[in-house]
Amino acid sequence: MPGLLQILLDALSLGSLYALGALGIALIFGVMRLVNFAHGDVIAFCIFALLWPSVDVVPIVFAGQLPWFLLIPFVLAVGAGLSVLAELAVFRRFRHANPATMMIASFALGFVIRYFLLMLFSSRPKSVQILPGLSQPVELLGARIPLLQVVTILVTIAVLLALVAVLRRTRFGLEMRAAAENFTMARMLGVRANRVIMGAFAMSGALAGAIALILGSQTGTADIMMGSSIMLMAFIATVIGGLGSLFGAVLAGFLLGGVSVAMQFALPLEARPFRDAFVYGAVILVLLWRPQGLLSGRAAKERV
């Protein structure tokens, strides 16, 4: 039984990361049809914001020493700030470009962020100590569970509830949902396009910050490439979930986490190194069955 509980928690915590990532992509896609491939590099940037720039092996800690109640808002703010900056400096200029052009711009921006980090920190992963208290295991129903996993899952649930509250209960949320469904119509009702889009970028960036915190505490390292693998899975989750559907993105994120962990457990030993191939195979099957995604929103339709 403890084994099963561990698998469940593994699945939920991995799924949490994918869900948070997918949400960050889906929020922006919803309002401006942009698949933001720079999202993964924003995640990496958030972690490196804890260190002083240096190419030395031993990192020089900067914000990493802050107490948790300052550290967490700091990282979230860095993510939100960088994301908003990306909107102002890059994506605003491509507002009326076609989605493919915007996507390529996001790739380019991702490379700019990545090489900026490379220049300042070199490509060598650095050890970071974020919230070290979380790496201790706790006893739960007879199993030794890393506290961090429990916290990851709880944080994700809290973030999701907060997001639902913002979208359902606030004026900004109302405008954002309206804009995600029909941007031109929302603007004709006086909804300010820039405000909604900037809000979406800020929320997406803060989510990137949350992922950075979780990944950083999990691995204890800051790696320039750390956002990329999450980004890939998160993007797949948004596609499976039905581009434009926030709920679908979250659901598919957890589904992908679950499938990954289940395969790790169920595949024969020789096949386990190729787990990801099996996961992507399952993704292809899902998309053959439902090309429009599990929950395709109206927003995913072509806007005229």
Added chain:
Amino acid sequence: MSLLSLSNVTVRYGRLTAVRGVSFTMAEGEVLFVTGPNGAGKSSLLRAVAGVVAPAGGRIDLADHDITGRSPETIARLGLSMVPEGREVFGSLSVEENLLVGTGMHAGTRGWRARCETDLAAVYATFPILKDRRRSQAGLLSGGQQQMLVIGRALMTNPRLMAIDEPSLGLAPNIIDQVYDRLTELRRHRALALLIVEQSSTRAMMVGGRMMLMRGGEILLDGDARALGQSEAMQSAYFGYGEH
């Protein structure tokens, strides 16, 4: 002083010219029907006024502000409320949420919340069916109910000018009657100017007011709807015999 004034407005989509140098003015509280056959440029004209497309030439003024090429939200905030063709409800939002989307432009002003409540009550009084269904998803309403919803939604912004594109498109005749009954009622109670695009001139003749006939991106006729509707010129303009 005119509420809306267009001078020499041209709208192009690529190499296609949809509106050719159109000029006209509208007074406060006026009802103006723009009619004409398919492809006459009626909708393009409306889209240019609402800021959805930027005119290729000319100038548009709304309530003494130059709105040429301004953003849709700026124009909406100056008092134009647009009801586009095909209704465009926010299908996943509830009926009440749809109505509230447009109230944000007055947010933060004094007594805004109270006015929202009053406006909402007024819209519900005009369209009781919306009140009954205010919690349901707007996408589940019938075509006629959706048309009432988008008119109600436009009213919630407290416009001085409401522009409506083909309000009778795809609706049953008795529902169209209801929609127009409400529109004329609304105009009587508020100082609201209506700019209505319709393909057929019958409705304009029934409701009355001013009518312009467009064809090939130009205004061919402009005058009293009832007088124009019966004229010989109207017939020939519509069907094109005698010219071209």
